[in-house]
Amino acid sequence: MELNSKQKIIIALKLLIPLLIVVLLFLGGISAGVITFEPEKWSNGKATAILKIDFGNNNIYSKKIVLINATVFDFLLEAEKTGDIKIETTYWESFGSYVVDSITYQNKKYASDANHYWAFYINGEASMKGADKVYIENNDLIEWRFVEF
Amino acid sequence: MIKDIFSNKRITLAILLIAIGSIVRVLLHNNLPAGPSIYITVNGITQPMFMLDLFFIVAIISLLSGILLGGYYTFIVPISVMIITDLIIGNNWILLFTWSGFAILGIIGYLLKAKNNLTIERIPRILGAGVAGILLYDIWTNFGVWLQGFGYAHTFQGLTLCYTMALPFIFWHLLSTTIAISVVVIPIVYLKEHKISLPDVSAHPFEKKTAIMIPAILMILAIISVLV
Numbered sequence: 594m595e596l597n598s599k600q601k602i603i604i605a606l607k608l609l610i611p612l613l614i615v616v617l618l619f620l621g622g623i624s625a626g627v628i629t630f631e632p633e634k635w636s637n638g639k640a641t642a643i644l645k646i647d648f649g650n651n652n653i654y655s656k657k658i659v660l661i662n663a664t665v666f667d668f669l670l671e672a673e674k675t676g677d678i679k680i681e682t683t684y685w686e687s688f689g690s691y692v693v694d695s696i697t698y699q700n701k702k703y704a705s706d707a708n709h710y711w712a713f714y715i716n717g718e719a720s721m722k723g724a725d726k727v728y729i730e731n732n733d734l735i736e737w738r739f740v741e742f
Numbered sequence: 743m744i745k746d747i748f749s750n751k752r753i754t755l756a757i758l759l760i761a762i763g764s765i766v767r768v769l770l771h772n773n774l775p776a777g778p779s780i781y782i783t784v785n786g787i788t789q790p791m792f793m794l795d796l797f798f799i800v801a802i803i804s805l806l807s808g809i810l811l812g813g814y815y816t817f818i819v820p821i822s823v824m825i826i827t828d829l830i831i832g833n834n835w836i837l838l839f840t841w842s843g844f845a846i847l848g849i850i851g852y853l854l855k856a857k858n859n860l861t862i863e864r865i866p867r868i869l870g871a872g873v874a875g876i877l878l879y880d881i882w883t884n885f886g887v888w889l890q891g892f893g894y895a896h897t898f899q900g901l902t903l904c905y906t907m908a909l910p911f912i913f914w915h916l917l918s919t920t921i922a923i924s925v926v927v928i929p930i931v932y933l934k935e936h937k938i939s940l941p942d943v944s945a946h947p948f949e950k951k952t953a954i955m956i957p958a959i960l961m962i963l964a965i966i967s968v969l970v
Contacts (some may be wrong), residue, residue, distance in 0.1 A: 600863060607866035622782070628791065629781045683832055684772065721787070721907050 642733045644668050646678065646696060648703050649739050654678060665713055665735055666691055666725035690723020696737070703739050712740045756807065756815050763803035763823035767796050771831050777914070785906050793910035798918035800824060801879070802926050804844045805872065808851020809860065809930065813949035816848030817956045838967055839886035842960035843879040849954060850875040860931050868931070872923040876915045884908040886964060 596604070622628035639661050646654040658671050666682075673680050679697040681704075684690070693711040695704035705711055713724055714736040720727050729735065780791040800823055807819035821841050828837060850871050854860065860868070888894050888904040895903075 596863060604863055604866065608869070611866075627783055629783070629788075630779055721903070722789075 640729045640731045640733065642668060642729050642731075642735055644672055644735045644737075646672075646698065646737045647739065648696075648698060648701075649741075652698075654698055660729070663729055664725050665715070665720075665727045665729060666723075668729060668735055669693070669724065669737070685723075691725050693724065693737070696739075709739055709741055711737055713737050752811050752815065756811055756819050759803050759807055759811075759819050760822045760826070763800060763819075764826040767799050767823065767827045768830050770796055770799070771827075777910075782909065782913075784909060785902070787903075787906055789907070790910050792914040792917065794914055794918075795911065797879075797911075797915045798922045800844050801847055801876065801915070801919045802922040804847035805851035805854075805875070805923065806926065808848040808853070809855045809927070812852045812855060813946070813953055816852045816953045817845040817960075820844035820848050836883065836886050836890070838960055838964035839883045842957050842964055843882050845957035845960060846878055846882070847875045849957060852953065860927075860934050862931060862935055865928060865931060868927055869920060869923060872919060872927075873916060876919050877912070880908060880912045880915060881905075882961070889965070889969075 619628065639659060640663060641657065641659045644654075644656050644658050648654070654672075654677065656672055656675070656677065658668050660667055660671060663671075669678075669680060672678055677698070681694040681696075682691045683694050685692050693705070695702050696711065697703070703709075703711075713720060713727075715727065715729075716734050717736070774794045774796070777790050777792040777794050781788050782791045800820055803823055804816075804820035808816045811819065821844065824833075824837070824841050824844060833840075854868055854871055884904055885901075887908070888896075888901050894900040
């Protein structure tokens with residue numbers, strides 16, 4: 594079916610108006626400070642932190658670790674390097690982050706399953722970001738807890 | 743036997759879509775570039791505006807399976823892609839939510855075809871249906887995340903926080919899939935407008951009902967899997 598000029602203009606407007614609205618919302622977001630181009634703020638110095646892993650039943654691993662520009666995940670990997678623990682992780686596409694599947698300590702594997710998962714807390718507060726996205730400041734307390742649903 | 747299978751155009755096209763979707767998803771997995779340095783602050787939470795994932799690959803395969811094949815294939819194709827790739831990449835408890843979400847996208851594609859919407863003047867409607875499908879998928883799957891818990895309280899505030907944290911994925915899904923629909927569906931409309939026929943997708947009424955029933959059953963199973 595051949596379209597006349599009026600129909601073509603209407604189709605073009607139906608496509609252009611939503612596009613224009615999106616562009617205007619984006620520009621409005623920038624001018625209002627809601628949308629920024631600044632990189633995420635992170636620690637750029639040496640951080641000494643306590644890494645505490647709570648396996649449940651008062652079985653707790655604790656270690657003081659010093660790293661530079663490091664995330665929660667880096668601190669866990671550093672603990673693994675000492676040979677005290679062994680971790681297994683999976684990159685979750687849907688979260689854009691690594692998730693800890695299991696931590697093996699004293700020859701016992703604590704693996705996430707239908708009733709358990711590994712969660713981390715910084716200074717007692719749960720984080721909504723992935724462990725590889727959260728940077729540690731000096732004197733932070735990193736806690737990994739084997740949480741039961 | 744194999745010759746008989748491949749002589750059926752619908753099955754051949756379905757196998758082709760499953761193969762393309764599976765190969766692309768597996769190959770691009772872990773090879774995605776970093777997102778742009780654009781950040782958004784909502785409810786006091788600053789996060790990247792776009793979190794890149796491969797949603798658009800399966801989304802476009804789902805829509806195409808609905809548009810080109812219809813019937814049973816609206817759910818068989820996307821779910822097959824997810825099963826094959828999940829076996830390689832891995833998945834978790836949310837799979838019933840994602841699988842049913844993609845089956846819903848397949849139905850949207852099927853409805854576009856069934857209502858004879860594949861014409862140039864309906865392109866805005868196709869894109870609109872794509873956007874609606876993406877929003878439906880994200881609302882549904884993130885509802886699953888909140889229902890499961892995963893650090894979110896089972897309160898209205900917890901639900902709001904869950905959707906706020908999902909914004910980078912929703913923005914990326916909208917951007918990537920709108921571009922993908924434009925690249926894939928618009929040429930199909932062009933071909934159809936120029937009298938190049940698409941495969942016949944006339945399905946038996948039972949097949950049509952099944953195509954709608956299966957995603958609904960998957961959605962109910964997803965809720966049950968979380969609650970039980």
